Amino acid sequence: MTPSRNLPIIMAALFLLALPLGTLSAIGIAVPHWLDSLWWSLLLAVVLLAALDALRLQHRTSPQLLRRLPDRLLAGRWNTVELEIHPSAAKPLTVAIFDHVPDSMTSENLPAALFLLPGKTTRFSYRLRPLRRGHFHFHYCEIHLPSPWKLWQQRRLLSLPEEVHVYPDFIRLYNAQLTATPLANRQGRQRQPHSGTGQEFHQLREFREGDTLRQIDWKATARRRTFISREYQAEAEQRILFLLDCGNRMRSRDGELAHFDHALEACLLLAHIALRQGDAVGLATFSTPQQRYLAPAKGQAQMNALLNALYDLESTRQPADFTAAVGELLDRGQQRSLVVILSNLRDEDNDELPVALAPLLRRHAVVLVSLRETVLDRLRRRPVASFEDTLAYQGAMTYLDARENLHRQLMTQGIALLDTSPDELAPRLVEHYLARKASGAC
Incomplete structure (x- = not known):
């Protein structure tokens, strides 16, 4: 309990009244006794009223x-x-x-x-x-x-x-994407027929140069007495599975958000778009004690499930274990999917990562997203004006060269790789998905 502004004002007024009375007494001028008594009576009244008011406040019921x-x-x-x-x-x-x-x-x-x-x-x-x-x-x-x-x-x-x-406010990213690119038109455009060895049967046709033996329909060939091939197209509806790194390398921070938050928002944005396209979307995490897994499914209910599974997920200090992550994913017996791995590749991944991803490539299409620290780009563009600048530039270039060597090695395995800064992650990932969708490569 504290005094309001009224009580100090009243007390100040009383002491201002006492000041001339005391001054007159000090210089030997007689002060009427009744004035002295009046001042003390007023002071006593204020004290009693204040005490009673405080008691009443103690018993006042709160709203x-x-x-x-x-x-x-x-x-x-x-x-x-x-x-x-x-x-x-x-x-x-x-x-x-x-x-x-x-x-x-x-x-x-x-x-x-x-x-x-x-x-x-x-x-x-x-x-x-x-x-x-x-x-x-x-x-x-x-x-x-x-x-x-x-x-x-x-x-x-x-x-x-x-x-x-x-x-996460992934709708903010979606609106920004609509403003920056003709995404709404691109989502609605018709898929182009994609001849070859997709996953969905399209039609029978005569054998052409370049067809493989696996495409030959031997029963139709026997009936027609000429080679007949099966033509396939990519399935209109696909399965997308995000594999999200929650380990220590995703704790790097550019601006207000960590790399992990940029990756999580990009996953939700692409999931939102893919679900609207009729695709099934799922998610798995690794390098975290709070393992999250959602089997691929379609519809708005899956978007709600993704939000509820990810809203409180945080990055950890655990190292990235790609071998364990791929093994757990393959043990779940997934149908063929587009697996989108989001991480921050380092030069120490040169030995483990290509070996770890090889079994995954035999059953799935793989897109590997590697987040790049923006400080590396700044160091690469900054003028060299001192010995310290030279050391920083040389260190950044050595690190970037090692990353690029790893990227080239992975791309030779048939992995689609996106090397991007955190701010460009969401739009680049969406662009890549829409391009694959349009070409039938999903």
Whole structure:
């Protein structure tokens, strides 16, 4: 409990009144006795009133509060939260309210001064912006309650527990993609027929130069007494499986977000687009004790399942183990899919990675996304003006050359590789998917 502004003002007025009385007594001028008695009576009255007012405040019932949160909060986006206040006082009351939001969120319009009328519900809204995704808790709402005579105010913490889930704002990336590229038109364009050895039977035709023996339909050949080939096209509906690295190499940070967050948002963006195309989408994680796996499925329900599986997933300090990740994936017995691996390749992967991915390539198409630190690009472009600059430039070029050698080695195995900065990851991944979809290479 603390004094309001009124009590110090009253006390200051009393002491200002005592100042001339004391001055007159000090210079030997007689002061009427009744003035002295009056001042002490006023002081005693103020003290008694203040004590009584404090006692009444202690017994004053707190208003009832109700917090209304959106069903889903998006990281980085402003959301509206409503507080509903039911007063318990029999007279009008002015209170100050402050909602204790989680540390990882910022707010606007708090604290707020509200005028409460007896028997009437008051509603107040403030804006809330989560800075990161995850699972968070609200615990208290703080209210500053005045005493009946406005001499005191009391700070009370009202228990108002609530849980909230904050999801990645992949729709922001989707809208940006629509603005930057003619994505909406490209999603709706017709697939081109793709002759050859896709996965879906298209038609029978006469054998042509370049056809393989596997394409020959021997029963049709016997009936027609000429070689007949089966023509295939890529399946109109595909299966996409993300393999997301959650290990220590994804903890690198460029700007506000870590590489892991860029990769996660890119996965959700591509999943959103692929599901709208009718494809089945799934996800598996590795290098984390919190293993997440969603079998490929279609429809909006799968998008909700992906959001619920990933919203609180964090990167760890574990090293990337590609061999174990590929082994676990193959043990699940997946149908042929487009496997999109998101990681940050290093020069130490030269020996393990090509061997680890070889079994995966025999059963699936593989796209390997390697995130590149933007600081390397800056070092490569920065003018060399000192010996320290020379060392930094040489170190960056040596590291980048080792990465490029690994990339070339992987591409010779038939792996599609995207080497990209975090900011360009989402648009480049979507462009690659749409190009594969249009060509029938998925």
